[in-house]
Amino acid sequence: MRIAFKFHYIHDNGLFSRLFNRIEELSDVPLSVHNDGQHYMIVADGNQETLEQLAEQISLLIPRSLFLEDSKIEAVDEGDELTFDPLSENNTSFKVPYCPECQKSVIDTLDPFTSCSVCGFSNASLCLDDLMTHTGVETANSKDFFQQLASLLIEKGELTLPTFNGTRHFSLLHSEVKGQGILICDPSDISERFLITQVELDALMMVEKPTVRLKAKLKFRAENELEDPFYPVFFADDKITLALTTAIKDKNIDAVFCDHIPTLRVASALEEHMIVTVGRDMLPYKLDMGLEHPSFCESGGIQAYGDTKGVVVASKINLNDRPVIHYVPKDETTQVANAIHFEPAHAAMRSIVVEHDLKDQSLCAIYLSKDHPSHIFSFSKKIGYTPMLLFTDQNISQPVDMLEAIRTMDERGSRLVDNFQDKFPELYDKIIQTKFTTHADVSDITKVWAMAAVFLGLYNGDDAYESFEVLESTAIEYNGKSGPRIDYKVISNDEGYQLDMRLAIRSAMSFKLAGLDDYLLSFGFIDSLADFIAQQAENADANIGINGVALSGNLFENRQLIMRAYNGLSVNFPVYRNERLSIDDANIALGAITLGSE
DSSP: EEEEEEEOOOOOOSSSHHHHHHHHHOOOOOOEEEEEEEEEEEEEEEHHHHHHHHHHHHHSSSOTTTTEEEEEEOOTTTTOOOEEEEOOOOOOOOOOOOOOOHHHHHHOOOOOOOOTTTTTTOSSOOOOOHHHHHHHOOSSSSSHHHHEEEEEHHHEEEEEEEEEEEEEEEOOOTTHHHHHHHSSGGGGGGGEEEOHHHHHHHHHHTTTTBBBBEEEOHHHHHTTTTOOOOOOEEESHHHHHHHHHHHHHTTTTTEEEEEEOOOOOOEEETEEEEEEEOOTTTOEEEEEEOOOOEEEEEEEEEEEEEEEEEEEEOOOOOTTTTOEEEEEEEEEEEEEEEEEEEHOOOHHHOOOOOOTTTTTOEEEEEEESSOOOOOOEEEEEEEEEEEEEOOTTTTOOOOHHHHHHHHHHOHHHHHHHHHHHHHHHOOOHHHOOOOOBTTTTTOOHHHHHHHHHHHHHHHSSBBBHHHHHHHHHHHOOOOOSSSOOOOOOOEEEEEEEEOOHHHHHHHHHHHHHHHOOOOHHHHHHHHHHHHHHHHHHHHHHHOOOOEEEEESSGGSHHHHHHHHHHHHTTTTTTTEOSSSSSTTTHHHHHHHHHHGGO
């Protein structure tokens, strides 16, 4: 009997080459390993029992990954020729936190210093002596060392420790410090502490060990005096941190605060994993795509460069004083002379076209960002870019401005504001007094949700971004299937088609007067936006006949928005997103330098 284990792995970090070599080394079953670009295959001969044992061994050694697109087992006829080449050695640099084999070893022994040819710790930069010197804790072995560190953390409430991911500060949850994330020591009961779906849990467990933004449950927040609506949550992302969290777990502590949060951050829903920010194991990203002129762009700290030899995206690119065409997002200022300003939304869509090879396709692009101007538009080779909707704030920057804007719309608007004041006098006064002074320059769609939280009485501080997150965190508590219809309406003016913020807040005020629950109303803002997106795609299809929809922008970190958007769009259109790049910034940098090759 002959079977083939097939995997489609879209990263070029060499992980699967090393995994396959390790599987071949450990296997008692005759097998051969092959690959064809991003497609990998293990072919094995044997009886049913030995092949079942091999399948179990492979399942234990092959990790879940953000970049593992597909895996399957197929029967192979004895006479079939293999279309894949023998596995070639991949010497690409890689920084995977730890492989499944190392994870099991560290949990069993609390020894994080064993070298590994798979996950990149064959030349570990730290040893036990280094950690003992830093902490002053002297022990005979690593197991005793980490057990003593766990006791020290409980006794003092905090500790600092060098790890393979930098020197980290760990502290118990009652001592919150801004800029830290929550490191989970015991994954088994995470659902008792956070609002989390199975897909989000799967993302946390992937070999890349990303962070996921989660809301803590009320009891957990109260017990640990947690203040923020959401926290970046992650599992140990290197072997030293893993050894410490294992020892902490044995002391019955399930989670601690930790800095040096993994920069790789994902949002997950409906089996879709959208990369919000890139991490150490994602860059550089190289493309065999030549550009006519040397070009450079930086967005959100990520840089992209391309010339006739190809394209690279990295955290830092040394241009060596080479003359390049500089691309700068049009919402940013620059000191670079003769820079070419571009629409970030156009670059984001272009990056999806490049990743999925959609160069001849007509698309509707949905770009919703917390950091850049959100934009909905269509694109085709014949017509080019056709703006459909710009999200702008129409100079409404504060809640009191919104009240006055609604009052002066028409007679119904004036009557609505008066009724609102009569029924909710205290809330009305808070709306007037609330002034966003922190993050007051948030993007347009973010401002709509921030305003909504104030008008619903959910927030009365001065941080617009925090107000935005409060609306999100309230909505995530709602478990229904649909919400009330918030009016996302398009109006036409001298600048083009724009979203009328006033109508969205006006409809929320009407629903609140009617007695609707704040959780339901908060969810309505997300649910209605997803329906609005689906309608815009239908409009684009009616106008130019689209082949699919491109989703990007970090507003899609919202789990409910991903889910509702995919549900609404995928019925009628293929939905494309960035798979190797983040949905904001890294994709913009890549897309910008390739805009000229459309």
